[in-house]
Amino acid sequence: MMRPGDRASLTRAYTAADLAAFAALSGAAPGDTVPEPLIGALFSCLLGTRLPGPGTGWLKQTLHHHAPARLLEPLTATVELTRLRPEKRLADLACTCLGADGRLICTGRALMLLPPGCVDLHQDVS
Numbered sequence: 001m002m003r004p005g006d007r008a009s010l011t012r013a014y015t016a017a018d019l020a021a022f023a024a025l026s027g028a029a030p031g032d033t034v035p036e037p038l039i040g041a042l043f044s045c046l047l048g049t050r051l052p053g054p055g056t057g058w059l060k061q062t063l064h065h066h067a068p069a070r071l072l073e074p075l076t077a078t079v080e081l082t083r084l085r086p087e088k089r090l091a092d093l094a095c096t097c098l099g100a101d102g103r104l105i106c107t108g109r110a111l112m113l114l115p116p117g118c119v120d121l122h123q124d125v126s
Contacts, residue, residue: 002081002091002119008051009078014038016071034069039106042077043095047110051079052091055115063095063108074100079110089114 014034022038023030040063048056069075076098083092091114097106 002052002084004081004084006051006081007078008046009076010042010046010050011074011076012042013072013074014069019071032071034071034073034075036063036065036106039063039065039069039075039077039097042075042097043079043108043110046077046079047093047112051081051093052112052114052118055118056091057113057115058110059090059113060111061095061108063106065106066104067099069097069099069105075105084119086119089116089119 016030018038019030019034022028022035026035026037028035043061043063047058048054078096078098079093080096081091082094085091091112093110093112095106095108095110096104099105
């Protein structure tokens with residue numbers, strides 16, 4: 001069962017080819033820093049596949065970008081369950097992305113609707 005404090009992380013470095021592919025899809029000119037939507041995609045991957053995982057619905061997500069991410073820089077995205085509301089099947093998560101040197105790239109929050117049966121309605125989440 002999920003509990004507040006549960007975390008999931010992934011690390012990825014974007015290449016020039018990744019940025020060119022994103023530019024081709026979005027119509028934006030390729031740059032020398034990672035576009036913000038690609039940083040957001042790291043959180044989407046974690047939320048949809050790891051924590052809370054498959055069957056989860058996005059209700060709200062906010063992201064604040066603090067510093068640009070460099071090409072080929074390993075970025076570590078982490079989501080952490082901060083609050084679980086089993087009676088409503090809701091999960092609140094903190095989102096953080098750090099650069100290779102530990103500098104803060106992005107922070108945010110996500111509110112997710114959990115799939116039926118994902119959480120025990122009588123679970124003690126304190």
